[in-house]
Amino acid sequence: MTAMRTDKAMFKAQAKKFVRSQKGNAVVEFALILPMFMALLLGVITFSTAFYNKSVLSISTREGARAGALYVSGISTADRINKARTAAENACSDKLISYGTFTPPTVTPTISGDVLTVMASFNFTGYDPFGLIQRVFPITARTTMMVEL
Numbered sequence: 001m002t003a004m005r006t007d008k009a010m011f012k013a014q015a016k017k018f019v020r021s022q023k024g025n026a027v028v029e030f031a032l033i034l035p036m037f038m039a040l041l042l043g044v045i046t047f048s049t050a051f052y053n054k055s056v057l058s059i060s061t062r063e064g065a066r067a068g069a070l071y072v073s074g075i076s077t078a079d080r081i082n083k084a085r086t087a088a089e090n091a092c093s094d095k096l097i098s099y100g101t102f103t104p105p106t107v108t109p110t111i112s113g114d115v116l117t118v119m120a121s122f123n124f125t126g127y128d129p130f131g132l133i134q135r136v137f138p139i140t141a142r143t144t145m146m147v148e149l
Helices: 002-018 025-069 077-092
Strands: 106-112 115-127 134-146
Touching: 025 077, 025 106, 025 115, 025 134, 077 106, 077 115
Parallel strands: none
Antiparallel strands: 106 115, 115 134
16 A cells, blocks of 8 residues: 555656646647637638628619619610619619729619619629738629519
8 A cells, every 4th residue: 555655656756857837838829829710700801791792782783673673654775774773883882892902893784675684793802811812702793673664
């Protein structure tokens, strides 16, 4: 029994020799995790901004389609198209976000028979997850409505 206690005491004494101070471990672990955390955070910000831009484009195409599809006595097809384009451009004119050079969206309304289709596209400039390279992501939206004749 006493031999067992002395073995245990010897083991503890030898273990203390090899155990080092753990000061600074948190700083090292933080330095290792920080780049991954920042890449994740930048990716979330870029994705959420792109998602916001997609919803703005969808809303603007819907507004353009509504404006062009409404019944107006004696309106021509060209006037309907211009009305749809103007409404869509006004709906998204100052609401889109880009982290690089801003280019206004392209809005193209078309009428085929009694169907009005409004398409809008926007080149969103965002960053890759590591924040080093700017990339351009095309975002498009399309809305189709029946024209009231």
